[in-house]
Amino acid sequence: MADKSRSVTRRKEKKERESAEAMKEVKNEGEKSKREKDRGEKDKGEVSSEAEASNGQNGEPQVEPMDLPPFEIIAGDRIDPFVFKFQFKNVEYSSGRNKTFLCYLVDRGNTPDGLLRGYLEDEHTGPHVEEAFFTQCLPHYDPAVKYTVTWYVSSSPCSACAAKIAEVLKVRKNIKMTVFAARLFEWEESEIQDGLKMLQAAGCKLRVMKPLDFSYTWDTFVEHEDQPLNLWEDCKDNYEYYHEKLSDILQ
Template sequence: MADKSQTLIKKKERKDKEAAELTKDVKEMKNEREKTGNDGEVSSAAAGVNNGAVANSQDGDFQVEPVEIPPFEIITGDRIDPLVFKFQFKNVEYSSGRNKTFLCYLVDKGNTVDGLLRGYLEDEHTGPHAEEAFYTQCLPHYDPAIKYTVTWYVSSSPCSACAAKIAEMLKARKNLKLSIFAARLFEWEEAEVQAGLRALHASGCKLRVMKPLDFTYTWDTFVENEEQPLNLWEDCKENYEYYHEKLANILQ
C-alpha cells in the first residue's frame, strides 16, 4: 500500500509540474506574440496545444483546460513558424500539451541531380504518425538501386509502434541509412518504448538526443526565422544532459 500511495503522489506531482511548465511556456509565447505585433493572440494551432489547451480567464491569468479538437491530417512544409518551433522542440522533461510530432528531414540520394531533399512533417497522433508518413509522402518511390542517407530532427523520439516499423524497414532496406536526433524522449520510462528504441539501435539507426548546437542548426535550416538567431532557453544544456543519460542507459 505504501508503494502504491507513493506512486500516486509522484504522478500527481508530475501532472502539477506539467501544468506549470505548459502555462509558463504559453505565457512566454503570448509575450513574444505581443512583441511582434500579433495582438497578443496565441492560437491552439500556433502553440500546438490540444487536450490541454490554454484559455484566458477574466482576470487575465492563463489556465490549463481540457478541450476537444478534431483530428488533424499530416501537414507538410518547408519552414516552421518560429514560435511553434520554440514550443514544440523545447527539450523539457515534462512535455504536457506537446501532443504533436514535428519531423524535420534531410534526404541525400547520393547524386547531384536531385540535390538534398529538405522539409518537415507534423502530426497530431490522431492518424498516421509523422515517422510513418515520411515514407509514404516524402519517399513514395523507393528505389533499391539508390543509396539513401536520411537524417531526422524530431521533437520527440518515436513511440513503440513507430520504432518497430522503422526497425523492420531498415532491415528490409539495406541501402537506406537513418539518423534520428530527438529533442525529447517520448515516454522513455515505459518498457515497450525502451524496447522499441533498442530495436531501432540494433537495426543500424543512429539514435541521439539533440544537443544545443542541433537546435541552432534546426532553427537555421527548417524555421522561418527571418535571419534572427535562436536564443536557447536557459536549461537547454541541462535538459540535453538529462535525456542523453536516459538514452545511454536504455541502449546499454
C-alpha cells in the same frame, strides 16, 4: 538522506515550474490562434455580406461549402518560430506538447534531385509523422540508390513507430538513418525502451539533440527571418539528462 530529500524536492519544483511554463505557452498559442480565427471570421462575414447582396433578397448561397478532410499530416518547408520554440523545447515534463514535428534531410547521392529537405507535423489523428515520412517523402523508393536520412524530431518515436521504422530499415538495406530527438517520449516505459533498442539493432543511429543541434535546426528548418535562436534556460542540462537516459537504455 537529506541530500536525497533535497534532490526530490528540486525535481518536484522543476516539474511544477515546467508545467506552469508549458501552460503559459499553450495559452499564448491559443490566444494567437483565436486572434487569427477572429480575423478569419471577420473576413468570412464580409464575404458573406457581399454574397447575400449578389444572391438577391432570399440570401441563399449559390455554392455549397466544401467538406474538408480531417486533419492528419501537414508537410512544409519551414516551421513558425514560435511553434518551433514550444514544440522542440527539451523540457523533462512536456505538458501540452501533443504533436510530433519531424524535420528531415535526405541525401540521395549522385541523382538529379539529390537532396530533400522539409518537415512533417502530426496531431496523432491518423498516421504518425514517422510512418508518413516513408509514404510522403520517399514514395518512389529506388533500391539502387543509397539514401542517407537524418531526422530532427521533437520527441523520440513511440513503440509502434519504432517497430515500423526498424522493419523498413531491415528490408531497405540501402537506407542509412540517424535520428536526433529533442526529448525522449515516455522513456520509462519498457515497451518504449524495447522500441529504441529495436531501432538501434536495425542500424538506426539514435542521438539526443545538443544545443548546437537546436541552433542548426533553427537555421535550416525555421522561418526565423535572420533572427538567431536564443536557447532557453536549462537547455544544456536537459540535454545531458536525456543523453544519460538514452545511453542507459541502449547500453
